[in-house]
Amino acid sequence: MAEGGKASRGMMEDLAWVRQVRGLLEAQRDMGVTEIWVPDAWGELRREVEGCRRCPLWRSRRHTVFGSGDTRAGMMFVGEAPGDEEDARGEPFVGAAGELLTRMIKAIKMQRGEVYIANVLKCRPPGNRDPLPEEVEACKPYLLRQIELVRPKVLCALGRVAGQTLLGTSQPLSRLRGRVHRALGTKVVVTFHPAALLRNPGWKRLAWEDMKLLRREYDGLEI
Numbered sequence: 001m002a003e004g005g006k007a008s009r010g011m012m013e014d015l016a017w018v019r020q021v022r023g024l025l026e027a028q029r030d031m032g033v034t035e036i037w038v039p040d041a042w043g044e045l046r047r048e049v050e051g052c053r054r055c056p057l058w059r060s061r062r063h064t065v066f067g068s069g070d071t072r073a074g075m076m077f078v079g080e081a082p083g084d085e086e087d088a089r090g091e092p093f094v095g096a097a098g099e100l101l102t103r104m105i106k107a108i109k110m111q112r113g114e115v116y117i118a119n120v121l122k123c124r125p126p127g128n129r130d131p132l133p134e135e136v137e138a139c140k141p142y143l144l145r146q147i148e149l150v151r152p153k154v155l156c157a158l159g160r161v162a163g164q165t166l167l168g169t170s171q172p173l174s175r176l177r178g179r180v181h182r183a184l185g186t187k188v189v190v191t192f193h194p195a196a197l198l199r200n201p202g203w204k205r206l207a208w209e210d211m212k213l214l215r216r217e218y219d220g221l222e223i
């Protein structure tokens with residue numbers, strides 16, 4: 001129970017979920033069912049991505065890069081697409097940009113393992129070129145499903161492609177960052193992609209403002 005005797009939204013939802021499952025199991029027991037099948041939404045989605053050929057990027061990938069972190073996180077980060085190292089290891093944000101993202105997360109007093117991290121595209125575009133609109137369209141359902149499963153309190157879009165994809169807009173990054181959007185049933189803050197920050201260190205001050213905004217939204221504070 002949270003301070004003051006008030007249960008948090010998460011706790012209430014957990015309790016409702018436990019009651020639902022218990023009711024279902026009791027009904028099955030009463031019907032004489034002795035074996036149950038537990039759906040594994042994350043496993044199914046991961047397997048679907050691993051075998052995906054919805055766009056031509058499957059031909060050149062070494063690994064699909066599904067996502068990582070806490071699948072029940074309150075904060076979720078969405079990048080653009082895997083780079084060379086991510087493609088080699090099958091993990092998102094593992095190169096220099098990944099290290100910077102980890103530092104950005106720590107700067108707002110969180111650990112990388114406490115958030116969920118995914119990309120718009122699950123396969124690497126050759127030569128790290130920008131994703132094509134048809135690739136984004138083909139891959140977007142996987143990201144939307146991940147967001148649906150995580151149900152974060154706040155989403156952070158890293159870079160133009162992620163921001164435009166999550167918000168369904170063609171506005172430039174300069175118009176998207178620095179404020180809070182509402183989309184996909186949650187709040188969305190847009191900031192620079194860490195790789196862009198590595199190329200343009202002068203943007204880090206603006207990125208820090210975005211990260212503070214993200215943290216305030218996560219904490220549920222008014223801005």
Ligand code: SF4
Binds near residue numbers: 053056064122138
């Ligand atoms: S990028 Fe997405 S849509 Fe294209 S093959 Fe990979 S998983 Fe499928």
